[in-house]
Amino acid sequence: MVVSAAWKEIDKSPEQSIYLLTGTEQFLIQKTLSKIISRTPDIEQQDVMYFDLEEISVGQVIEEADTLPFFQDRKVIVAKNASFLKAKERGKEKIEHPLKQLEEWLQNPSPTATVIFTAPYEKLDSRKKITKMMTSKAIVIEANKLTGNDLTVWVQQHATTYGIGMDQKTAEYLIETAGENMMQLSKELEKMAAFLGDTDKVTKDVVDALVPRSPETEIFRLTDAYISGNRAKTLAVYHDLLRSGEEPIAMTSLIAGQVRLMLHVGTLKRKGYHQQQIASTLNVHPYRVKLVMNNRANPTEQRLLRALDRLATIDLKLKSTSGNRERVLELFFMNQQ
Structure with a gap:
């Protein structure tokens, strides 16, 4: 269920037992949490209990949920980072969760507790039994990024x-x-x-x-200047980014991503796609596409492919050196081809 529809359901029925909030947009997750809490009778923000499932077993969440509340008719529990619902990452699991106990509890949850599981991940593992059961028993709310x-x-x-x-x-x-x-x-x-x-x-x-410019916006300016062959502007923006704490390796990756976007936009434009179609196909904001399409330098496909090749080389060099990476990337920009 998308957030806008879910919020209406929360207003209609504020005493659900289990929620599952998924997706990577933290703003929507926080807003949804606040809405659920505010719609639960006699519950204030300070009364909510929080558990981090990367540090605490889900068994403790179940135990707390099944304990009768003392001063209210209902308690609210937030169980963050339900990583057991996504594909297992080798070596990263700190806690062994009693998933069999959780499966049994999901069949008969506490009538005096609202438990909100958050899984702030791009994708859950739908093959897992616990994921299938959780998504069937909980009200699932998808907090996906808007584009x-x-x-x-x-x-x-x-x-x-x-x-x-x-x-x-x-x-x-x-x-x-x-x-x-x-x-x-x-x-x-x-x-x-x-x-x-x-x-x-x-x-x-x-x-x-x-409004200060975001690093992504500055990366666009840097990429545009680099592709256009404007060495002075490239170095000026680069030094601004360094002063704001950006790392050379991360910058190189972001520049390569921007060059790839330029390539994709150019390809789709030649196929007759208009701005909105390109943005929808590439799942990026139309304004980013507009900036690429309005680029006066109009770099050729060959120029962009050469840039990607050089960026791959400098990326490898940056990752294999223990020296001054800032200087390595600066020299790269100074020797534009």
């Missing part, structure tokens, strides 16, 4: 909760500047609302004045 126009619409709608408004182009520009992390976007909207006061309209100038 494309869905994210733009969300930004515009979320802005209204702070008493401000913005048009589509400004919302897209905010995403391009701050990145696609919903938690960060929410913080930036709150900050702009405090700054604007009685003025309720967010403009591009307001975004420029208040």
